[in-house]
Amino acid sequence: MHNMFAYDFMETFRVTNQWLGASAKAFGAYPVHGLVANPAFQMISAWGEVAERAYGRMVAKPDWNINTVVAEDGRDHVVQIEKVVERDFGDLIRFKVLGRPEKERRVLIVAPMSGHYATLLRTTVASLLTDCEVWITDWHNARDIPVSAGKFDIEDYARYLIDFMRELGPETNVLAVCQPVPLTLAAVSWLAQYEPESQPKSMTLIGGPVDPDAEPTEVTDFGRRVTMGQLEKLVIQRVGFKYAGAGRVVYPGLLQLSSFISMNAEMHAKAFADQILRVAKGEGGDHDKHNRFYDEYLAVMDMTAEFYLSTVERIFKNREIARNVFSIDGKPVDMSKVTSVGTMIVEGEKDDISAPGQCVAAIDLLSNLPEKHKRVHLEPGAGHYGIFAGKAWRNNIRPLVLDFMDDAAGRAHKDRSSHVREGKRNHNETPRKPSGGMITIPV
Incomplete structure (x- = not known):
């Protein structure tokens, strides 16, 4: 194929x-x-x-449509989108609020590369922009990247994150949503191990598959059933003649979209x-x-075949992050080396994409991080999208995340919801299983 x-x-x-x-x-x-x-x-x-x-x-990249922000002075301030770092497979962009004094909180949002553009997190960006300086990873559509740019797999993805964190400095608060959670954990651990002076102040991991087997879903069950050879033959294609990436081997966005739609x-x-x-x-x-x-x-993007296949093989099948045996460029990444980066885990009680238990597995991997630097929040009744873009995010989770960032920076903290406890999870009900689907990387 x-x-x-x-x-x-x-x-x-x-x-x-x-x-x-x-x-x-x-x-x-x-x-x-x-x-x-x-x-x-x-x-x-x-x-x-x-x-x-x-x-x-289906072939149009959505606009950010974040034009102004109301500041403390009650005025609308223009938001200017700047490219801070430009790379072949993705840029680091900043939402700069003009005419407003710079905020103390510096937030790097790590967007998923799982079929949709970073604009999927538009409401997340807008909600944080009122109280933070915000940067986000803006991944490119693989069909538009010439073959001459080379490959891009999960190690390349992790290297991009490491470079972006270096660029922003040690006062950065990293916030990763779903698919990039395990790779963000690996990138932060790499910095803690090899370049501690560049490690961020905190990381917030929202609904991601750190250990896909901690709470199996239809997606993880499928990953165990299908072989890598079958998967490659079933979903991998070469970009056609119409685009700049002609000949590049990808998991096409249109094929992913058919999978998304088939689930419901x-x-x-x-x-x-x-x-x-x-x-x-x-x-x-x-x-x-x-x-x-x-x-x-409906606005979907192609993923490079090597990124998709290495994600399935190394994150879902071999569980390299969950077993703490991941490596980048041959260098082992030991997550126990994280000793000072405040870490908050957010899960949704009814998340049917990355079920409760998959993300909180990061807590056990951070074995040398003091309990006072750990937070775990399970949002009652929330599904996957609600924990980063819905009502639950706006009303409950976002205030807790901002307070957590203040704690990590040593600023005065606020009272916390009873759902948040140091290093412990708070849920009693059995999570709902997803309704089915094909071979998608969770968003």
């Missing part, structure tokens, strides 16, 4: 459906149809509008059927709830 034609076939299918949508939208909107009292024309036009937008979004196919089908009806009745809007969600959800 390692050929460009499979990749180009998927792209041809997408472009064809986008064209059909545009054609149906134009046909249904002919003025002459207004002479016939038949709602079929409105339905045709509505279907076309929804289809054209959906298939067009009925829900997505109903959402689009309802949206077509709303558009036909003139109730759909360019920025309505449906479009805000699916404009981001």
Whole structure:
């Protein structure tokens, strides 16, 4: 399956459906149809509008749309996005608030490379920007990276994180969301072991698979069943002729999207059927709830094949992070070397992507980190997205994370929720298992 034609076939299918949508939208909107009292024309036009937008979004990188922030002076301050470090496979970008005194908290958000762009964390960035100086890893779409740029696997990913942390300095508070959690843990441990002067002040690990076997899910079960050879043959393709990365071996974003949608196919089908009806009745809007969600959800990016396969093999199958046997460039990474980096673990009670137990496994790996530097929070009733972008994040988790960062920096701390205890987890109920799916790296 390692050929460009499979990749180009998927792209041809997408472009064809986008064209059909545009054609149906134009046909249904002919003025002459207004002479016939038949709602079929409105339905045709509505279907076309929804289809054209959906298939067009699959190859468009969403905008950040973070333009201003209200500061303590009550004024709107312009947010300027700056590239601090530029690399082939990803940049370190800063959201600089102009005209506002610099905040004490310096936060590096490590975004997932798991099928969606870093803009998936837009609301997380916006919520922290009012109280922090914020940087984020902005990973590039593999289809746009020439083959001449070389490979990019999980060791390369960890090296990028190490370089970004060096760039920002030891006062940085690192916050990793889901897929990058184990690699962030490894990068911080590497710095603690080999360059302690560059290690960050704290790290907050949110819903990530440090030990995928701690609480098995459908994703981890699948990883045990399928062999690496089967996985490579099933999902890996070469980028087609249309893009700058032509010939690069990738796990295509469109293939990942089909996997995402298959996990909740009925829900997505109903959402689009309802949206077509709303558009036909003139109730759909360019920025309505449906479009805000699916404009981001459908915008997928290709991952390099070596990154995807090495993640499955080394993180999920061999459990190198969980067993503390991970290495970078042949140098072993010993997580027990972390002795002063404050660490907070956040899990959602009903997280069906990275189940409770998978992320908190980091606490046992940090065996020489004093208990006073550890925090574990289990958010009652929260699913995966809620712990970094939803109501639970805004109202409960975010204040705790900010207080934790202040503690790590030695600033005055605030009272904590009863759900947070030093080095201990707080949940009693059995976590809900995911409803199924294919071979996706959790977001």
